Amino acid sequence: MGRYTLQVIGLLLVFAGCQHWTPQRSVDVQNTFTSTRYPAVTVSVDSDLTYIGSVKHSKYQRYKNSPGGSTSHYESFLFALKGSNARLQRGVIIRTKKLSEGYILPDLFDKVKHRLDSGITSFGGQNYQYAVFPSKRPFFDFEENFIFDRGYILGDIFVAKAFSRREGSDDNYSFLIMYVEALDGFGKGRTKFRDWTRREYLSDRQKKFVKRVGDLCDRCIQVDSLPKAD
16 A cells, blocks of 8 residues: 555545534534534424524634633524514524633623523533523624525514523533514514513513513424534
8 A cells, every 4th residue: 555545544534533523513404403512412493484594703702801812603503484574573593602712601691681581491411501581683793694685684672582501621612592583573562672671570461472482482492412422
């Protein structure tokens, strides 16, 4: 066997090793998202929502509690249901994040100011933080542009239920699943953002809407853990 052949075999083995350790993520025709690592998980999304694609983005961000910063590498997988006038009525965001340096802080919803509910839940034996909250912009800029380019118009206010966990031996990965519903479906009255920021001031009709969002979220997604790769 010649030296050139050995070099080719060596490169193929290195490539195979990289493929093994690099997370592979995709969505199949059944609306099932699969990630092989960080985390090893499948997320099945209700067929009422259309998978509109995935988008990647990198952004340098400063650390919150210390000098310096790190580049965050995002990959987002987006599902949507179009209502009247091309407006996005309901949606699911599956978002992964990897820090080039440093680690992700434990409170994964620290930027959410108005939590209507929060706690810990479990999927497939793994714990996730969850939060229910109103949001003017549940999508990042690069996600909004991606959605708009595919023919969807975003409303002004959403109610969201999200689940998230840290991953990786150095906690440098995070994984988010978020269900969102536009406030368009609420009807008249109580349509300003400030009307949704304090759960103790929610009307009975608002509480029913928030509960419905949570129930639809729980029916819309199913999360299962996969065996971790060696």
